Amino acid sequence: MFDKQVTYKRNIVKHLYFAGELSCADLSTLTNKSVPLTARMLNELIGEGTIVEKGYAVSTGGRRPLMYSLKPDLMYIVSVAMDQLVTRIALLDMHNNYVGEVHSIDLPLAGNPNALRDLGQHLKEFLKQAKVPKNSIIGVGVGMPGFVDVVKGVNHSFLKVEEGNSIISYLESVIKLPVLIDNDSSLVALAEHKLGAAKDRQNVMVLSIGWGIGLGMVLDGALFRGHNGFAGEFSHIPIFMNNKMCSCGKSGCLETETSLVVVAERAVKGLQEGRVSMLQGLSLDDMEATSNAIMEAALKGDRFAIELFSETAYNIGRGVATLIHLLNPELIVLSGRGSLAGKLWMAPIQQAINEHCIPKIAEDTEIRISTFGYQAEIIGAAALVMEHYDTLRLAKSKTAGDHQVV
Ligand SMILES: [Zn+2]
Incomplete structure (x- = not known):
């Protein structure tokens, strides 16, 4: 498809994207090519204006x-970072800086037959307003909840397409750029593993706390996806006898006692019952605003809000104890929307681990809060595109023939 030198140069670009800075010797080792060849490629890339010393x-x-x-x-x-209610679209440069504003759109996915068409239109609009030439955009990475088949390009839960079609081919036909899709929790794990709190770690459980509790598993240094790509459905492990219906159709799942939706529902109920709190006028109609308000109140020290997080975090910890017993991870990263509540999660999760784990298995497992937080899925969607950079079909530029990069 490409000549060897172009492939090698793209490989260098990919490594530099993930590492930030590398020496010629580092790149030679990482790519398994000789130092003289690597030095020659680096000189050419400097000449082409791709890299800088x-x-x-x-x-x-x-x-x-x-x-x-x-x-x-x-x-x-x-x-593109989608969750069940909100979709964010951002333009990122090669250092993962935002270029312009992040667009946040209310786009409910459950039972919405127009969701994919709406996403296509929002993307088209976003690209029209982007302040960079279209031929400098190498691709679009889309993270979405649900059972995502990344090879066939379909989602078995949301954004349904007709038999034989795919989300990828639909979006590519609308926006005329290469598109890659993946599950939201997998992208959060990719961001943390390649660029964030789990960088250079081998066995890590990355929890994505949001409207459910997502999980991305890094095992032996690689993202583990399971037989059909659906591994990590942490939200739906049945650990409660609460007879509460879950979004998956079962009952008693971890999600029924732990998501930010549960936190919001408990907050509203508590306030109705007269709990004293700085929280006022919460509504379940705007879940995002409500959960943000509760996190803010908790961080300001509101007792009721802290109690809500403690209870939820303890229950997440019960699930984490199961993960520790099964997989003996070195690190648990708390990421995603809910990680904005930061350290409030740590102590109750640790408490649950202390109570439910065999000490010997849990003693070396560290818990860390993501530094990306709510940005993790956005960073992960960009990382997804760069992971495939060496095989990506780049847009043609009318003035420069093939894409001018490498
Ligand atoms: Zn469930």
């Missing part, structure tokens, strides 16, 4: 190597 690395005793990084405005990625 970043000066010498901090000394570790020997000769300090010259470091290279990607030019941030080299090219751009459109990231």
